[in-house]
Amino acid sequence: MLKVHSRCDLSCDHCYIYQHADQTWRGRPTRMPPATVQAAARRIAEHAREHGLPVVHVVLHGGEPLLLGAAGLREVLAELRSAITPWARLDLRMQTNGVLLDEELCRLFVEYDLRVGVSFDGDRAANDRHRVFAHGGSSHDHVRRALALLRRPEHRTSYAGILCTVDVRNDPDRVYEALLAESPPRVDLLLPHATWDQPPERPGPDPTPYADWLGRLHRRWVDDGRPVSIRMFEALRQGGGGTEAFGLAPADVLVIEADGSWEQVDSLKTAYHGAAGTGFDVFDHSVDEVARHPGVAVRQDGVDGLCLTCRSCPVVDRCGGGLYAHRWRTGSGFDNPSVYCADLLRLIDTVDAHPPPTPAPSPATLPVDEVLDDLATGHGSASTLALLAATQLSITRALLAACRDRSGATAAWDLLVHLDQAAPEAVRAVLAHPFVRPALVHRLDSSALPGLGAAVDPLPALAIAAAVRAGVPAALHVPVRAETITLPTLGSLVLPGLGESAEVTVRPGGFQVRGGSVEQTVLLDPLAPPSTGWLPTRDVSVPGGLLLLEDGDPYRDCYGQPVASRLEVPAAWALGRTLADAWRVVHRDVPAHGAALDGGLRAVVPLAPDPARPLRSATARHAFGAVAVTPHPDPETMAVLLVHEWQHAKLGAVLDLYDLIEPGQGIRIRVPWRPDPRPPEGVLQGVYAHLGVTQVWQSRAAIDQPDASAHAAHFLAWTRDGVDALLASRSLTAAGERFVGQLRHALEETRVRSR
Ligand code: SF4
Numbered sequence: 001m002l003k004v005h006s007r008c009d010l011s012c013d014h015c016y017i018y019q020h021a022d023q024t025w026r027g028r029p030t031r032m033p034p035a036t037v038q039a040a041a042r043r044i045a046e047h048a049r050e051h052g053l054p055v056v057h058v059v060l061h062g063g064e065p066l067l068l069g070a071a072g073l074r075e076v077l078a079e080l081r082s083a084i085t086p087w088a089r090l091d092l093r094m095q096t097n098g099v100l101l102d103e104e105l106c107r108l109f110v111e112y113d114l115r116v117g118v119s120f121d122g123d124r125a126a127n128d129r130h131r132v133f134a135h136g137g138s139s140h141d142h143v144r145r146a147l148a149l150l151r152r153p154e155h156r157t158s159y160a161g162i163l164c165t166v167d168v169r170n171d172p173d174r175v176y177e178a179l180l181a182e183s184p185p186r187v188d189l190l191l192p193h194a195t196w197d198q199p200p201e202r203p204g205p206d207p208t209p210y211a212d213w214l215g216r217l218h219r220r221w222v223d224d225g226r227p228v229s230i231r232m233f234e235a236l237r238q239g240g241g242g243t244e245a246f247g248l249a250p251a252d253v254l255v256i257e258a259d260g261s262w263e264q265v266d267s268l269k270t271a272y273h274g275a276a277g278t279g280f281d282v283f284d285h286s287v288d289e290v291a292r293h294p295g296v297a298v299r300q301d302g303v304d305g306l307c308l309t310c311r312s313c314p315v316v317d318r319c320g321g322g323l324y325a326h327r328w329r330t331g332s333g334f335d336n337p338s339v340y341c342a343d344l345l346r347l348i349d350t351v352d353a354h355p356p357p358t359p360a361p362s363p364a365t366l367p368v369d370e371v372l373d374d375l376a377t378g379h380g381s382a383s384t385l386a387l388l389a390a391t392q393l394s395i396t397r398a399l400l401a402a403c404r405d406r407s408g409a410t411a412a413w414d415l416l417v418h419l420d421q422a423a424p425e426a427v428r429a430v431l432a433h434p435f436v437r438p439a440l441v442h443r444l445d446s447s448a449l450p451g452l453g454a455a456v457d458p459l460p461a462l463a464i465a466a467a468v469r470a471g472v473p474a475a476l477h478v479p480v481r482a483e484t485i486t487l488p489t490l491g492s493l494v495l496p497g498l499g500e501s502a503e504v505t506v507r508p509g510g511f512q513v514r515g516g517s518v519e520q521t522v523l524l525d526p527l528a529p530p531s532t533g534w535l536p537t538r539d540v541s542v543p544g545g546l547l548l549l550e551d552g553d554p555y556r557d558c559y560g561q562p563v564a565s566r567l568e569v570p571a572a573w574a575l576g577r578t579l580a581d582a583w584r585v586v587h588r589d590v591p592a593h594g595a596a597l598d599g600g601l602r603a604v605v606p607l608a609p610d611p612a613r614p615l616r617s618a619t620a621r622h623a624f625g626a627v628a629v630t631p632h633p634d635p636e637t638m639a640v641l642l643v644h645e646w647q648h649a650k651l652g653a654v655l656d657l658y659d660l661i662e663p664g665q666g667i668r669i670r671v672p673w674r675p676d677p678r679p680p681e682g683v684l685q686g687v688y689a690h691l692g693v694t695q696v697w698q699s700r701a702a703i704d705q706p707d708a709s710a711h712a713a714h715f716l717a718w719t720r721d722g723v724d725a726l727l728a729s730r731s732l733t734a735a736g737e738r739f740v741g742q743l744r745h746a747l748e749e750t751r752v753r754s755r
């Protein structure tokens with residue numbers, strides 16, 4: 001924590017720097033001199049280099065850091081960046097009262113990727129109870145203006161959150177609503193600094209007013225579905241959670257004062273004059289030397305560094321004795337429980353009594369056997385399909401985070417994070433699009449999906465697509481591929497002259513694109529005149545909902561077979577009608593497979609026509625929710641293709657979760673449907689697809705469709721031979737043995753029915 005300025009433009013009466021026991025600020029320079037900034041930066045860099053730290057967190061603090069002005073801050077940021085980034089990633093933060101925040105400063109924050117936390121105590125009455133100017137005037141409007149600036153899409157990446165100091169005289173509901181109204185990415189609730197010598201205000205007879213006040217806020221937060229991260233509540237549930245106020249994690253904060261002194265955590269200033277001092281400074285002492293100071297070392301000891309009462313407390317792993325400063329009592333020093341001990345105990349009870357709703361089943365909570373046995377019936381139930389779709393979405397989210405880490409670009413990520421809280425359905429709809437995962441995989445490893453061309457950052461297009469769906473104003477630079485910007489689930493804009501990147505601004509009813517020599521507004525209202533170059537996605541109504549006819553997304557080209565370019569309207573209409581009819585045929589023939597299509601198939605990609613092979617279909621492991629088919633006109637044939645490929649897609653999703661094949665054996669197995677010996681996974685895919693197809697033909701044979709019995713017998717024999725070969729190959733894991741064994745059982749049932 002770097003104290004770049006030691007004075008403040010507000011005069012808050014709860015301020016621990018100016019109003020509590022420590023008064024060392026009076027002897028410090030007003031602002032940190034450049035030579036001190038340089039020495040501090042070198043000390044931090046030295047420590048990062050010697051310990052091989054991957055990342056260093058530096059918080060610019062005060063007093064009020066914005067009193068440095070944009071030019072002064074730029075000098076500090078440049079010094080930190082040039083000294084530290086050769087050795088470690090620099091995570092820059094700032095804590096400010098926001099009064100002086102303006103657009104120029106916001107641009108500087110974005111340029112340096114600096115995240116800003118703003119101190120704000122809630123509604124006007126709550127905020128102005130303490131947070132006022134020296135003349136007593138309100139700071140509320142100033143701070144709200146600052147928060148509005150940070151919320152703007154172009155600055156949003158720099159909005160870290162709100163720090164709110166609790167006062168139990170405020171109305172917790174109004175405070176909660178005021179905080180949420182500012183759409184912060186995170187809220188930090190701070191108990192007012194107090195010690196056993198200077199206990200906290202406890203108006204009225206209630207012995208635990210802080211627990212009651214926070215408990216009420218916690219209840220609202222849980223009932224609302226936890227719409228924002230509130231670190232205090234998360235920490236008390238899990239223990240620690242990245243805050244020094246709770247838990248047993250070692251303290252990892254050191255303060256560099258404006259005169260270059262090394263100090264312990266700032267909050268100690270509330271205990272007694274000079275409490276945070278170490279006697280060290282950045283000119284003569286390294287971080288390692290400061291870390292050996294007894295006051296710092298004792299806070300590395302976990303439970304052993306606590307008083308006897310805390311050590312025997314049943315919730316010590318979560319409370320951790322509370323904030324170090326709050327333990328102070330003249331005579332026994334810090335060897336006490338927190339002065340908030342009774343409140344903390346009660347608050348932890350409250351948090352435990354109102355847990356968040358039980359999450360949807362996940363692979364970790366649903367027994368493997370149950371999932372595999374269900375899918376081994378040949379189709380799978382609605383709940384298993386929902387589980388597969390949910391886990392595929394988790395994988396996409398993990399890839400998204402990996403792409404963000406890789407690119408370092410944060411504007412699109414932060415917009416997605418904001419939308420994920422403000423409009424989660426819009427984000428979910430975009431991320432569930434089958435070709436988002438191929439785009440992310442291609443970005444992370446351009447050799448993984450050959451033929452997709454140059455990899456571009458997919459995050460901006462995803463964030464804009466979600467913002468358009470949510471109707472949230474936003475603006476981002478979006479990479480252009482082959483004169484095209486594709487917004488997944490919405491469509492593609494093809495405009496020559498767009499350049500390599502275009503600025504896309506989401507506006508009511510559509511969006512505007514500016515790139516190269518081109519400016520174009522796209523209106524999404526189907527009744528509006530068509531926008532030049534805009535090729536919207538097209539849906540087909542099927543029994544399971546809407547099926548996307550995906551012939552525009554560039555990442556659909558992941559099937560290892562040529563895909564069709566955008567279909568003309570009559571061809572698209574004809575294919576849509578065939579698909580809708582085929583879907584109904586599946587429901588007619590094998591309702592369980594129809595329900596499985598309803599449960600997850602969301603898009604069909606037309607493959608390029610090939611007269612030599614008119615009947616082709618494909619599935620891609622990374623594109624769950626889609627299958628590719630040649631636009632065959634016969635719904636009965638198309639129905640078989642859909643069932644066959646959807647079996648592959650489901651099994652691919654299962655293989656993302658569970659190992660069914662022992663890895664690295666190099667086994668090849670002969671199967672009746674291919675001339676070349678196949679690896680075990682290929683055989684497993686084959687038998688699972690053929691089981692579904694067998695069930696379709698069995699059903700048709702039962703209503704005496706011509707040739708159905710012969711087809712049924714043919715696929716049944718293939719499937720049975722494949723299953724037997726797999727079981728004999730000894731290539732399956734225990735879970736795989738069970739799954740294939742259950743498939744064999746399903747086959748027997750099919751055979752019995754066919755007799
Ligand atoms: S804004 Fe912060 S530093 Fe300034 S007086 Fe208020 S609490 Fe103290």
Ligand code: SF4
Nearest residue numbers: 310313319321338341
């Ligand atoms: S402060 Fe109180 S609640 Fe917290 S660990 Fe110590 S005894 Fe337990």
